[in-house]
Amino acid sequence: xxxxxxxxxxxxxxxxxxxxxxxxxxxxxxxxxxxxxxxxxxxxxxxxxxxxxxxxxxxxxxxxxxxxxxxxxxxxxxxxxxxxxxxxxxxxxxxxxxxxxxxxxxxxxxxxxxxxxxxxxxxxxxxxxxxxxxxxxxxxxxxxxxxxxxxxxxxxxxxxxxxxxxxxxxxxxxxxxxxxxxxxxxxxxxxxxxxxxxxxxxxxxxxxxxxxxxxxxxxxxxxxxxxxxxxxxxxxxxxxxxxxxxxxxxxxxxxxxxxxxxxxxxxxxxxxxxxxxxxxxxxxxxxxxxxxxxxxxxxxxxxxxxxxxxxxxxxxxxxxxxxxxxxxxxxxxxxxxxxxxxxxxxxxxxxxxxxxxxxxxxxxxxxxxxxxxxxxxxxxxxxxxxxxxxxxxxxxxxxxxxxxxxxxxxxxxxxxxxxxxxxxxxxxxxxxxxxxxxxxxxxxxxxxxxxxxxxxxxxxxxxxxxxxxxxxxxxxxxxxxxxxxxxxxxxxxxxxxxxxxxxxxxxxxxxxxxxxxxxxxxxxxxxxxxxxxxxxxxxxxxxxxxxxxxxxxxxxxxxxxxxxxxxxxxxxxx
RNA sequence: GCGCCUGUAGCUCAACUGGAUAGAGCGCUUGGCUACGGACCAGGAGGUUCUGGGUUCAAAUCCUAGCAGGCGCACCA
Numbered sequence: 001x002x003x004x005x006x007x008x009x010x011x012x013x014x015x016x017x018x019x020x021x022x023x024x025x026x027x028x029x030x031x032x033x034x035x036x037x038x039x040x041x042x043x044x045x046x047x048x049x050x051x052x053x054x055x056x057x058x059x060x061x062x063x064x065x066x067x068x069x070x071x072x073x074x075x076x077x078x079x080x081x082x083x084x085x086x087x088x089x090x091x092x093x094x095x096x097x098x099x100x101x102x103x104x105x106x107x108x109x110x111x112x113x114x115x116x117x118x119x120x121x122x123x124x125x126x127x128x129x130x131x132x133x134x135x136x137x138x139x140x141x142x143x144x145x146x147x148x149x150x151x152x153x154x155x156x157x158x159x160x161x162x163x164x165x166x167x168x169x170x171x172x173x174x175x176x177x178x179x180x181x182x183x184x185x186x187x188x189x190x191x192x193x194x195x196x197x198x199x200x201x202x203x204x205x206x207x208x209x210x211x212x213x214x215x216x217x218x219x220x221x222x223x224x225x226x227x228x229x230x231x232x233x234x235x236x237x238x239x240x241x242x243x244x245x246x247x248x249x250x251x252x253x254x255x256x257x258x259x260x261x262x263x264x265x266x267x268x269x270x271x272x273x274x275x276x277x278x279x280x281x282x283x284x285x286x287x288x289x290x291x292x293x294x295x296x297x298x299x300x301x302x303x304x305x306x307x308x309x310x311x312x313x314x315x316x317x318x319x320x321x322x323x324x325x326x327x328x329x330x331x332x333x334x335x336x337x338x339x340x341x342x343x344x345x346x347x348x349x350x351x352x353x354x355x356x357x358x359x360x361x362x363x364x365x366x367x368x369x370x371x372x373x374x375x376x377x378x379x380x381x382x383x384x385x386x387x388x389x390x391x392x393x394x395x396x397x398x399x400x401x402x403x404x405x406x407x408x409x410x411x412x413x414x415x416x417x418x419x420x421x422x423x424x425x426x427x428x429x430x431x432x433x434x435x436x437x438x439x440x441x442x443x444x445x446x447x448x449x450x451x452x453x454x455x456x457x458x459x460x461x462x463x464x465x466x467x468x469x470x471x472x473x474x475x476x477x478x479x480x481x482x483x484x485x486x487x488x489x490x491x492x493x494x495x496x497x498x499x500x501x502x503x504x505x506x507x508x509x510x511x512x513x514x515x516x517x518x519x520x521x522x523x524x525x526x527x528x529x530x531x532x533x534x535x536x537x538x539x540x541x542x543x544x545x546x547x548x549x550x551x552x553x554x555x556x557x558x559x560x561x562x563x564x565x566x567x568x569x570x571x572x573x574x
Numbered sequence: 575g576c577g578c579c580u581g582u583a584g585c586u587c588a589a590c591u592g593g594a595u596a597g598a599g600c601g602c603u604u605g606g607c608u609a610c611g612g613a614c615c616a617g618g619a620g621g622u623u624c625u626g627g628g629u630u631c632a633a634a635u636c637c638u639a640g641c642a643g644g645c646g647c648a649c650c651a
Contacts, residue, residue, distance in 0.1 A: 032592095039594055049593065052631070062631070088631055090594065131651070173651060291648045292576055299648055315577060315647090322649065329651050357578045358646045383579070384645075425587070428579060430644070432586070441613050444600070452613065459610045494590085501590045513588060517598075527615040530607065538611065573610070 002496035008035040014076045044092035051089040062089025101476045111557045115499045118158035127351035129166040132240045133177040136247040137403035143382045145422045147351040148253045149508045152565045157503050163255045170261040181236045184210035209239040247406040252567045273335040282369045312365035334366045341371050348377040382427045388434040413438050416568045420447040424512045446516045453519040457556045458572040474550045492554045515562045522555050
């Protein structure tokens with residue numbers, strides 16, 4: 001339930017029913033009418049631009065129209081107790097006590113679903129898709145958490161979400177990776193020195209993979225790289241995927257589907273997909289222009305198959321074949337997306353790192369081409385994460401090219417803090433992540449601040465010997481919220497709006513920001529009793545004003561629903 | 575040279591897809607508070623939303639021309 005939606009449709013209905021009375025000739029921009037949270041300094045519950053929107057197309061004076069609408073609404077909707085018109089034509093609405101009680105009781109009754117909707121769409125969300133050549137590093141972390149929480153958010157809204165991981169287990173990098181493992185095995189077995197060459201993976205984890213392969217497969221013959229390649233590849237990939245899955249698990253992330261690139265090649269899906277595009281005239285044989293700017297030394301003009309992605313908004317047409325005629329990474333990816341389309345999702349979402357921004361246009365172009373523009377694909381980009389320790393840039397690299405792994409990060413800070421902080425910023429903005437800040441137990445640390453609010457609420461329930469799962473309700477006759485409680489009610493009513501906007505815009509960062517604000521209201525409410533004893537909640541182990549319990553419950557409900565979406569735990573004691 | 579992202583208080587960032595007096599935290603400043611009912615709270619100062627044009631009842635938000643920073647730009651993945 002979303003009270004803004006509910007009352008907005010009532011307002012729309014009333015307007016429609018009284019079209020003549022209001023002298024409205026056209027209502028074609030009804031969709032632009034909104035019902036929103038009034039500015040902070042005004043003492044109202046709802047605020048609408050109805051009159052401004054309707055006055056424009058009907059060429060009426062917005063203030064006059066607003067006061068006519070005001071009278072009409074006061075007559076037709078009993079939940080509206082007071083309405084005022086504000087320049088240039090807004091109407092501000094105060095809900096009656098009955099309305100507040102009605103809505104609050106509804107929330108108290110439907111705790112777990114408060115804020116959610118029942119959309120029933122299907123989503124495929126591809127995220128992480130880190131190359132299976134080693135463990136995850138911090139760069140993957142943000143996108144991983146973003147994708148996971150976005151999935152939670154969309155599921156919370158009643159959608160069906162498939163979390164997918166595309167395994168890039170094909171191509172040269174895999175060959176290099178396997179060769180690295182191969183050389184490490186020889187290092188162990190034959191005491192050959194591992195010489196770091198370009199393109200080889202030097203990391204210590206390769207040694208561990210090598211050791212384990214030797215341990216589990218005593219008979220493996222590593223005399224000749226070519227002969228043992230396939231077998232070694234199988235073991236190496238399995239090992240590196242195990243590392244990645246372990247990292248993901250520790251971050252609280254689990255994918256539903258792992259899609260292998262080499263399987264896709266094996267099934268001949270690339271050829272089939274390219275042929276399909278050829279048939280529809282989106283592929284041609286030709287030459288590509290050299291890259292703009294500085295032309296690389298080994299640039300060659302080669303005849304090849306090209307996808308005409310400029311037809312779908314890309315800046316240039318894209319190669320499907322490499323210089324040697326084999327398929328490009330992009331060609332494989334087009335086939336992969338063709339497979340996604342065939343699985344009939346309503347929406348496709350890809351979560352990418354900032355370094356893949358340039359890839360978006362071509363792959364969305366491919367999806368448009370493959371689906372006749374019917375399937376919608378959104379690509380969300382997560383900007384870079386910069387690590388800090390006590391305000392200083394933090395680098396662990398012993399050698400250039402080394403990275404900070406997720407494991408190292410988890411050694412420093414816990415999963416909850418990482419998840420919350422990685423989302424506490426718009427995905428479009430770069431993110432500074434300070435190890436020490438995140439460990440602080442102060443207001444500086446938003447994770448703590450929200451968790452602390454919940455812990456305090458639990459201390460109340462312990463004192464009163466009640467459970468937050470208890471079913472309570474409030475009574476119209478006794479209900480008399482004070483100004484602080486009124487603020488809380490309004491904030492709580494806002495929650496479904498936050499969820500909806502976060503889901504629609506694919507911007508989960510709105511959730512932690514909101515939770516922080518809600519926690520502020522709670523801490524403030526809690527502290528009021530110290531300044532003025534009439535605001536005290538508990539005395540001698542008993543609740544003073546029965547209704548104040550409702551506010552505690554409301555806050556607990558929303559914090560819990562919010563943190564569940566974020567995948568961050570809520571300790572009852574801290 | 576081209577594309578995408580960013581530019582908002584001293585610093586780090588919000589602003590519900592065009593709304594009202596642009597909000598938080600940190601820092602600064604004034605006050606309260608022996609603790610799971612002070613890990614906090616209340617108040618104050620702090621703004622030409624990068625710049626110039628445009629669109630309209632209304633612009634941080636949309637269009638346009640610039641400026642500054644980040645990421646990327648054959649093939650590779």
